[in-house]
Amino acid sequence: VEPSSLAGVPEGYLAIPEIDVRASAGPGALNEGLEETKEMWFFPDPVIRHEFRAQPADLRMITIDGDSMEPLLASGDRILIDTSQRVPVPPGIFVIWDGMGLVAKRIEHEPNSEPPKVIIKSVNPEYETYERDAEEVHMIGRVVWTSRRL
Secondary structure: OOHHHOOOOOOOEEEEEEEEEEEEOOOOEOOOOOOOEEEEEEEEHHHHHHHOOOOHHHEEEEEEEOOOOOOOOOOOOEEEEEOOOOOOOOOEEEEEEOOOOEEEEEEEEEOOOOOOEEEEEOOOOOOOOEEEEHHHOEEEEEEEEEEOOO
């Protein structure tokens, strides 16, 4: 479903689905039902197209679970993922499937590595940085926005 084609969307706004999964900001957690819509979020069209530089159909909202990305991302934060951005150049915060579960981490491409590798980092220094062959890591998308309850 094209998010902008849903009934009840206010004029000038686009609907973005929040899917019913949690991305671990910790050691990883198994998530099923990646595309099961929990609710819809509404953003002004110019924010999506110009601020996020994204197509509405490529965006998904999910919830963070864990503390490995604190203080940047905290458990319960909602993050907006651009699923069209799956290459970590430039480095950034991505949601990935690391072989054990969905995780939100800082991902960097390791230059001159053969085979190509990515470096997977947490913001919280209590969690170790690790490395994976790029082909072993399924990139879900780049985090482009966050929402936090104060």
